[in-house]
Amino acid sequence: MLAIVLSSVAGGIAYFMPAAQLALDSTGQVIQVPTPSPTDLLTSPSPSSAPSAQPITGAFTVLLLGSDDDSKFQGDHVLTQSMILVRVVPSQQKVTMLSIPRDLYVHLSTGGYGKIDGAYSYGGAGAAIATVEQDFQVHIDDYIWIGLLGLIKLIDAIGGIDVVTSHPVMDDYYPSDVYSRDPYDYERVAVLAGPQHLDGINAMQYVRSRHGDFQSDFGRSQRQQEVLTAIRVKAKEVSPEDLPALSAALKGELKTSIGLSRVAQMLPLAASLDDPNAIRQLFLLPPYTHGGAPGGSLIADWGAILPLVHTYFP
């Protein structure tokens, strides 16, 4: 009997091993500077059994980071072109997403001033988190960093997403740097408008292109939030047993401080957030920001920004 139990546990370990490995790999890279809360995967006993799906009840804040990580960049020295602060309040079934302009001129946690998208390149996720915490006066519980290929693989691994593409993307000079040998090559892309199913490549084109957008980075932030919302909708159909395949697909393309068991806890939470009106989307358009800072960066009106942030990220 004991042998059967042990062998069954071994089967479970084998099944969840890819997910555990990914979590260990990615969380093992966490952070050089003061950190978010430690990963519960590293402290949890073993991934041998199916992850617990106890629902999350407390509010939490996650910093989502997205980077161009093609061969133009070396190692982890990448800019975070996408920075979105997400606050989830399970008890109220509310989600707030705040897009932080990548060109915002801020005091960096590693010292000095610069565009906020450079914080990660100077000190990894820890520096990015510390910079946002210090400038926006918020507490961040966790982070997720994803690269170009990671986003493509993630969306393909969940079978694509359904998006109402509000902004037709017509870009004659879209960077062709994900699968091309030349990281400076470019291509034409056309993502037509309207409700549609996007695979990873098309979703990436939709969130990354900014040439054809009158609002440039702000318009791109809106599209990024649309895709995030669609990923959340699709996550409702993902089961904990999908995690090994997902983690295998994402190996090396995603870094996070969130442990495997917490991911499993988040799945039912994603399923319960059903009301599209319960998702609040915030963008730091003028008058919250305006041009004129060094190097084409944006000046923040902290007097306006901080009350907004404190309202939704207490």
Next chain:
Amino acid sequence: MVFSGTLTYIALGSRTSKVALPPAKPTEASPRAQAPSLPGTLYLSQEGAIYSLSAGRFHQLTSESGWTQPSISPNGDIVAVKRSAYYSDLYVLNPFGTVKRRITNNSQPRNSDTGLYHWVFYPRVSADGRTIWLAYDKPKFAYDVVLSIWSMPYSGSLSQGRLWGNAADYTGGDVQPVPVRGGVLYTKYDYASRYSANLESRLVGMLFITNGSSPGRQLTNPAEDCRDPAISPDGTKVAMICTYMKQISYLTIASWNGSKLGVRQTILSNQIVAQPTWAPDGSGIAYLAPGAGQSGPFQLWWLPSAAYAPPPAPVPTPTPGGPYNGTLPSPSPPPVVVIKPIQVTTNNGFDATSPLAWGS
């Protein structure tokens, strides 16, 4: 031990969701047994191939090589887009999918300047078969690539084409032309705040109409955020998809007098819906949407006309026993019959940016 360990592994694997299963080819999976046989022949696109659906069976008309957005010409030919990596062109196919001729030629020798290429989308042939309408990315300027509405002789070339309207810069432009008497109905993308100071500066779709002699006239409110117009066979209604600047869509029908839209009727709400298309005999509307209770690749759905047509006026029941001059009892309203849409396919993945074409 080996057996129980393997069994555990397999059991866990069998509990995975089916989210990442690729869609089946329409010809491999027939419509659901209980699905109605739709009238005429419906043309759809999936994975770069055009399929027809007639008498309950799908037929693959083209190879999977970039074919999309089929449209029917008055003589029964199919006009479709063939999309390549950097450009697209229009072709005329016979009803069995054989290429008869190429209408546009946007191909170029391989050029390092990708800005020299052109897209053409959304072909639509006029009722008299003499004119073809399309969305073409000319004029364009560097990063400002927008589609504009063009018309050209059906048997001519784009050099004989005429530009209709003025697409707004950096918006994606004007798309989805539908020829109407004396002009064209189309979808314009523009920033809502340019039309209403109370609205956010977000890009929205609006139905417009133009007769070519004046700037397009707005038919829908920017806050409605509408697209995908389709005129009913009797010419009295327009079906469209409105999203109200959210990540959901509403199938909406509006009355239509040839120049203005009237009262809106929401037929489907709070889901993702695309490409409503009227049956030529007026028996209903086909559209694309994810399968019931799922997100995921788009399936073919059918909405019988009873779901949106007004019910017939109730006729008072004659009082037994002969003429009666008093007040007749108020007829009780007929029971409300809720007609639900019918999901025709279950595991396909139709291109939701490709309008459906429906031949009688």
